[in-house]
Amino acid sequence: MPRSTGLREHKRRMTREAIVRAATELFTGQGFARTTVADIAGRAGVAPRTFFLHFASKEDVLFHHVERYVEIALARVAALPDGTTPWEAVQRAVESLVDALNVAGTNIDALAPVRVQVARESGGMPPSLAVRLHGVQTRILDAIRARHPGLDPVRCAAHLGACVGAVSAVASQGEEPPSARTDAMRHAIVLASAGFTAHSGAPTL
CATH class of the missing domain: 1.10.10.60 (Homeodomain-like)
Incomplete structure (x- = not known):
């Protein structure tokens, strides 16, 4: 350079x-x-x-961290061992996004409480977050499809969306201490994966 x-x-x-x-x-x-x-x-x-x-806006600053965390998720997907199913890859990728938010159970993002408040006051997902989550899901989906060329993209996208949505729903509550919220997010991923695979014909995780 x-x-x-x-x-x-x-x-x-x-x-x-x-x-x-x-x-x-x-x-x-x-x-x-x-x-x-x-x-x-x-x-x-x-x-x-x-x-x-x-x-793009002051709201956009609230989600400045997303790009850094998606790189962690992509690295985790790339490092998964051979034989990992695409459904396991989805779960591991979303878990890595949750893990990136926390170090030893301590929330490292000072803007997290502000995001929770903004989400509550707006009555839903702020537009900037929706745009960024779409970008995150697209990049993770592309990485998983690169590992599994014959994968049904619609089914995988639905599974990924279910996991990300479950995490977002838990994160928007913001009542628990950071460590407890992390545990709740990880549990939400497991539940979303189990519910999806049980009704989609995909292998059970």
């Missing part, structure tokens, strides 16, 4: 991190609704137009 390209990428990453840091401070300090893009840009030391080079 040319040095100039590397420097530009480094500057871009540092700017993005500054925006996320500023937004986190403002969202947790004065609330999501009271925070504007101009507030975030000012705290980060950038122009509002620079903010929009990195994020």
